[in-house]
Amino acid sequence: MNQMQALLNDCLLRTKHVEHAAIINLKKGTVYASTFGFNNLLQVRREGLYFKEKQYRCVRADEYSIYTKKQDGGLVAVKTKLYIVVGTYSEGMYPSVCVEAVEKLADYLREKGS
Template identity: 40%
Template sequence: MSWQAYTDNLTGTGKLDKAALYSKAGDSLWAQSGNFQLQPKEIQEIAKGFDDASGLQAHGLHAQGQKYFLLRNDDRSIYGKHEAEGLICVRTKQTILIAHYPNGVQPGEATTIVEKLADYLISTGF
């Protein structure tokens, strides 16, 4: 399966409207849905946030110029919220999955979809 198929599968659930797959370092985009691409500074702040959340705690996280309030962060997952929309970022052994859910979607439903894909990628060595 190509990397593009993973982002397509995320958006194909109807719970996520945008998705991207980056290298674990955040230095290269592997796949994206539509035009969902973060600015280099945005993906770098997320990549760094898995190991040191101080910047995200102080300034929030950003995607496509939108600021999200940090809800959760650990060495695997970072969740952000802006009004009724949200951002889910999950790091695997070699990738960072980033997905956006729109207004009207329950955060728990969206999170479960992204976390399950991350579990699958980890189980296959990625």
């Protein structure tokens, strides 16, 4: 298991409130680490964000983060210097835990210069 996959597992998935996650290299456009089934690139549009063939409505966006929702869950995407960290949550999971886990992993990557 590579370091990025270990970070994804330890920082996001172990919370049990992140359903799917990925770390994407911005310059190369490649997925460095992901959960099973993550194989679609993000496509951001004015109407929201599309991920795994589902449309998410944007509820908050700033320079580094996008928080979205759909009827039975949501998606959090956070940008660092080199990566986009993505996590999703579904019904029964706590959105705030997903947001906190994804943001903390992104903060860690920023501290490391990534």
